[in-house]
Amino acid sequence: MIRWIQQRNWLPEVSLAAFVFLLLGGLDLLTQGPMAMLGSLAIAASLLFVRKLSFLAPALVLAASLVQVSFSLLPIFGSIGIPLLAFVVGAFSPKPWREVNFAVTIFGGLVFAANVGFNPTINLAIFGGVVQLDDLGRTVIFLTLSLLAISLISLMWILGQLLITRLVHIGTDFDRLVYEDKQLKLSIELAEQSKRFEIARDINETVVQKLASVITNAEGGIYAAKANPEAGFRALEKVLVSAKGAHSELRRLFDMINRGTAVSTTPPTLEDLEALAISMREKGLDVAVSNFGERFALDQSAELAIYRIIFEALQNVRQHNPRGTKATVEISWLENGLQVMIKDNGVEIERRAQLGPNGLPVPYEAKDDLDTLLEKVTGPGLTAMRERAESFGGSLEVQRVVGIGFTVSAMFPATSISTDLSTA
Amino acid sequence: MASSIRIGLLDADSDVRFGRRLVLSSSPKFEVVFESDGSVSDLEAIEQSLIDVLVIDQKLSSGPGIDFYSNLRSLVGVKQAPTAILTSSFHQSGLLVDALGQGFVDLVSLEQGASGLVDRVLQVVSGSHIRSLLDLKQLIDAQPPVIQVDLSFVRLVDELPEKIASNLRRLKSVWASVDSSKIEKYDLSSLNDAVARLPVANSTELIMTMSRSGLLDVK
Numbered sequence: 001m002i003r004w005i006q007q008r009n010w011l012p013e014v015s016l017a018a019f020v021f022l023l024l025g026g027l028d029l030l031t032q033g034p035m036a037m038l039g040s041l042a043i044a045a046s047l048l049f050v051r052k053l054s055f056l057a058p059a060l061v062l063a064a065s066l067v068q069v070s071f072s073l074l075p076i077f078g079s080i081g082i083p084l085l086a087f088v089v090g091a092f093s094p095k096p097w098r099e100v101n102f103a104v105t106i107f108g109g110l111v112f113a114a115n116v117g118f119n120p121t122i123n124l125a126i127f128g129g130v131v132q133l134d135d136l137g138r139t140v141i142f143l144t145l146s147l148l149a150i151s152l153i154s155l156m157w158i159l160g161q162l163l164i165t166r167l168v169h170i171g172t173d174f175d176r177l178v179y180e181d182k183q184l185k186l187s188i189e190l191a192e193q194s195k196r197f198e199i200a201r202d203i204n205e206t207v208v209q210k211l212a213s214v215i216t217n218a219e220g221g222i223y224a225a226k227a228n229p230e231a232g233f234r235a236l237e238k239v240l241v242s243a244k245g246a247h248s249e250l251r252r253l254f255d256m257i258n259r260g261t262a263v264s265t266t267p268p269t270l271e272d273l274e275a276l277a278i279s280m281r282e283k284g285l286d287v288a289v290s291n292f293g294e295r296f297a298l299d300q301s302a303e304l305a306i307y308r309i310i311f312e313a314l315q316n317v318r319q320h321n322p323r324g325t326k327a328t329v330e331i332s333w334l335e336n337g338l339q340v341m342i343k344d345n346g347v348e349i350e351r352r353a354q355l356g357p358n359g360l361p362v363p364y365e366a367k368d369d370l371d372t373l374l375e376k377v378t379g380p381g382l383t384a385m386r387e388r389a390e391s392f393g394g395s396l397e398v399q400r401v402v403g404i405g406f407t408v409s410a411m412f413p414a415t416s417i418s419t420d421l422s423t424a
Numbered sequence: 425m426a427s428s429i430r431i432g433l434l435d436a437d438s439d440v441r442f443g444r445r446l447v448l449s450s451s452p453k454f455e456v457v458f459e460s461d462g463s464v465s466d467l468e469a470i471e472q473s474l475i476d477v478l479v480i481d482q483k484l485s486s487g488p489g490i491d492f493y494s495n496l497r498s499l500v501g502v503k504q505a506p507t508a509i510l511t512s513s514f515h516q517s518g519l520l521v522d523a524l525g526q527g528f529v530d531l532v533s534l535e536q537g538a539s540g541l542v543d544r545v546l547q548v549v550s551g552s553h554i555r556s557l558l559d560l561k562q563l564i565d566a567q568p569p570v571i572q573v574d575l576s577f578v579r580l581v582d583e584l585p586e587k588i589a590s591n592l593r594r595l596k597s598v599w600a601s602v603d604s605s606k607i608e609k610y611d612l613s614s615l616n617d618a619v620a621r622l623p624v625a626n627s628t629e630l631i632m633t634m635s636r637s638g639l640l641d642v643k
Contacts, residue, residue: 213439219538220446
């Protein structure tokens with residue numbers, strides 16, 4: 001509830017003000033006529049400006065008081081809204097208006113008390129009594145009601161503050177449960193990380209030891225080979241064994257650090273794109289891969305970068321689009337380079353799911369065209385993809401296709417990625 | 425013909441020992457007469473092997489190399505224990521300070537290479553390994569201050585004859601000096617008499633022990 005109020009700008013205020021006005025203003029209209037309703041309207045309207053434009057709230061309360069005094073009205077039902085206003089002010093008004101509004105609501109309460117106590121049209125006779133009120137009696141009534149009004153308004157103001165403090169700083173039982181659950185998950189994760197760190201430390205020690213062996217044996221081999229080649233050969237054998245041991249330890253470390261992510265013994269190539277497409281299909285994204293032109297041999301690291309760009313782009317499509325989205329990967333092997341385009345139709349699928357007033361899918365508008373022209377698609381994932389492309393002399397662009405989806409286009413010059421040309 | 429230098433090799437890793445033996449054995453000046461992983465049972469064997477220089481790695485099967493050498497000195501006596509060089513994978517100033525304080529003559533890391541080890545052993549045997557007082561001061565000042573007062577050592581220092589005690593007082597005044605050239609010129613051999621009377625292996629260990637016991641502090 002509190003989050004619902006905090007996350008919306010005017011809706012909670014408008015709802016509350018409307019409720020107060022319709023209920024209390026209606027009663028005033030029925031009992032005292034339009035002027036009394038005007039007073040209720042001012043008090044109800046003051047509820048609108050509790051959080052924003054807070055300076056208007058006290059002005060409206062003062063206006064309501066003025067209406068009551070000027071037209072010698074009997075106490076209006078709208079005055080019931082004053083303690084409610086004090087509660088809402090205590091909870092939601094920003095400083096210093098919280099205090100100012102509190103003082104003004106107290107004033108509103110005093111006006112109500114004065115109106116009851118000193119209004120000449122009010123005496124006990126109207127309630128069926130026989131005793132006429134003199135000045136002392138009216139003063140006593142005013143003081144008693146003032147005390148009650150001050151107490152009630154103060155209480156409501158304090159309750160408002162208490163409520164907001166409790167909800168924001170302590171939270172509800174549900175909040176605490178969510179927090180505890182999150183904390184538990186973090187504790188487990190931390191324990192796992194701590195365990196991994198311990199294992200990593202052990203492996204690191206072993207690797208250091210193995211490398212120490214590699215170094216000392218290599219040095220020993222160099223020293224010994226001069227006098228005794230046989231000893232040098234034996235040292236080399238030990239170097240090999242220790243180096244292999246260090247390598248397998250590093251592999252263990254690598255596996256452990258990357259636990260939870262896919263580990264392959266060789267870096268993926270563009271040949272693995274079909275397997276990637278199958279894996280994406282299993283995850284709900286329909287992917288089709290096509291090649292155009294005559295393939296040429298790629299530098300291994302460039303090929304890995306291109307694969308990574310395609311992988312990241314497909315991951316983005318999968319994460320940000322509804323089920324049923326299709327993606328195509330088009331690789332064009334050109335004479336001067338390589339172009340990769342990853343297209344999706346996520347926007348189209350989303351539009352189809354939303355029906356307009358005529359029962360047909362929502363069409364795209366001129367505003368969408370404008371957005372497409374002006375919008376610059378950004379994000380850390382895209383930046384990383386762009387940097388990968390640039391590291392091989394290439395470039396990467398992302399564009400929204402109006403009403404369809406997005407297109408990621410990467411272009412690489414052949415001189416930077418082809419082994420044939422780069423070694424030539 | 426001068427006799428070769430008898431070396432003892434201690435390292436938990438047999439492959440590392442093999443490599444070091446190859447390095448040292450390739451020179452006719454050295455003879456590796458003892459080799460072990462540094463288990464506790466080696467202590468007596470070392471005593472009987474008439475070793476000139478012990479090359480002890482910090483990683484031994486019985487624990488840290490520094491502790492092993494400390495136990496050896498307790499067993500055979502500070503003056504009788506063979507001169508020792510500590511080896512480790514990486515150079516660490518803290519480890520060097522600890523090693524010097526326990527009577528090691530130096531710390532040789534893997535980064536210094538095989539030639540570093542060979543050179544150090546040769547320097548130790550020739551006696552040219554001694555560090556300057558400025559080196560020691562810089563080394564100690566770079567570490568967090570550690571006070572570990574050895575009361576029996578302090579008592580022995582108090583009981584030194586006046587001539588030796590005055591040497592130590594001079595050391596203290598030089599140590600406190602702000603003039604680094606004065607510290608550098610200080611001749612550590614002037615401490616030889618004190619070294620002979622106190623339970624330390626060399627002047628470096630004497631300075632380290634005095635520093636740890638607060639005997640070099642200015643009052």
